Amino acid sequence: MVNEHRSGPVRSTAAREAILDATARLFHNQGYDRLTIQGIAKEAGVGKQTIYRWWPSRGALIGECLAEGRLIPVDFVVPDTGDLAADVETWLRSVLSILEAPEGGALLRSLVAAATEDAGVGAHLGESLGVEKYLTERIRGGIRDGQLPTDAPVEQLGRAILGAIIVESLGREHHDSESIVHLTRFLFSPRS
Amino acid sequence: MVNEHRSGPVRSTAAREAILDATARLFHNQGYDRLTIQGIAKEAGVGKQTIYRWWPSRGALIGECLAEGRLIPVDFVVPDTGDLAADVETWLRSVLSILEAPEGGALLRSLVAAATEDAGVGAHLGESLGVEKYLTERIRGGIRDGQLPTDAPVEQLGRAILGAIIVESLGREHHDSESIVHLTRFLFSPRS
Structure with a gap:
């Protein structure tokens, strides 16, 4: 008290x-x-x-909790082994492992609900999953290494993957992590 | 009454x-x-x-309204001119034009909020924007025309674009439709 x-x-x-x-x-x-x-x-x-x-609102409180690591305390780093597709997959599987547990899926859906009411939550959500700090940085590395074209839209690729994770969490009855893994492999594997 | x-x-x-x-x-x-x-x-x-x-809930009511076209009464068709990237861009611009208006952005965020509570809303949201019926069908056509590799993950590409639109709507302060257009051009333009 x-x-x-x-x-x-x-x-x-x-x-x-x-x-x-x-x-x-x-x-x-x-x-x-x-x-x-x-x-x-x-x-x-x-x-x-x-x-x-x-x-001003409960959404603002959730945004601050999220920004301070009180809701998702894990640091979702993307490794750099030189293989862009494999590295993104490692990151993706650790993020998706949250969704495998029922309470993890509910947490993500609750954060999305909060984000619909408070723009700050939306901004911090990608941050909390390492999208801006690690994923887009790793994608930039892939461009430097010649694994992606130089005009690849780095931020938008990161946000599309975040979006696919969110859409996945919203359709909870048909949970299928492998299909997002398939997506990132398609996006980041070297084309023949 | x-x-x-x-x-x-x-x-x-x-x-x-x-x-x-x-x-x-x-x-x-x-x-x-x-x-x-x-x-x-x-x-x-x-x-x-x-x-x-x-x-059973207000979410279920919203799901039924959405499924019956009572909330988004527009039919978001994807044209087929033979140019996959251009066709997806036409569809995307008509969907994003909803978000340009403040009430359209609020409508989409409200639907996302409802989807966090009711799985049916999530399922019908992509349907209402033409993702399953038109967008993924058009992407399949792009594979048939040789504009995309045969192993392209059709449904997941559709859902990633839907996800990017949702993420865009959540970060309403930095509204930037052009960046999603950039993403779809990158995904669907012929690679040199």
Whole structure:
């Protein structure tokens, strides 16, 4: 329980921590649909107004949790063995392994739901899966190594793969990771 | 106002129409976030139980509205001029023209939000944009015409493009249709 009557930076830091912790915990346990500012305030032991002073919406809270690695704490690195298609496949399989577990699929769908309400969540989602930092960087390496044409649209390829993962998670009844692997092989394998 | 006390197929058809009409209208006006079964029941002039007798959730209602063309009434055909890249670009520009308007972007984001709660919405979303019926069919034609390798993963290419459109709509602040056009040109233009 955070003491609402203390003031200054100490209280702010403690309350901020408690609020983000409570948000991440409730999000994991209940999903986005049932997440409310009131529920977060109760869980964190603060007043609703304390939350609204710093965050305009539950979507903004999820965006901040995501940016701080509180929701997807894994670092999805893309290796560089010199074989672009194989390296992307390694990354893809580690990301897709999240979706294999029911709670992982639900987490991703909840993040997509949050992204529809808050643009910051959308921006951080790709970041959390390593799309900007690792995947597009690795694709750039593939261009340098002559494995992809120099005019390959690097960012868009990364976003299309992220998009395919999202579409996959939305159609949860027909879960088929291999088909995305097939896609990336087609995109990144050397053409004869 | 539908008379709740009449019975038989006539009442069912009228009530069903009223409920789906009300769902589509409220969804357009308020978005998914504020859509409730209670609100739909009031708008349709029926009891909540009448709705729950036929649909388990608001997501299921949105899925049915989408499948019946009540939310995206346009038929997104992909032409066949013999130039695969140009044909896909024509289709893509007509789909992206929805996103250009603020209410179109909001509609798509609301549909994605609904898809996170109901798998049927996800399935019908690609269908409503012509992904399965027209886009993948056209890509298959491109393989027949020798414009794509025979091992091109047709469905996955369609879903990656749908995914890129979804990711685009989630990052609404940096709206840039041209980059998706660039992606499809890269995917479908003849390689030298």
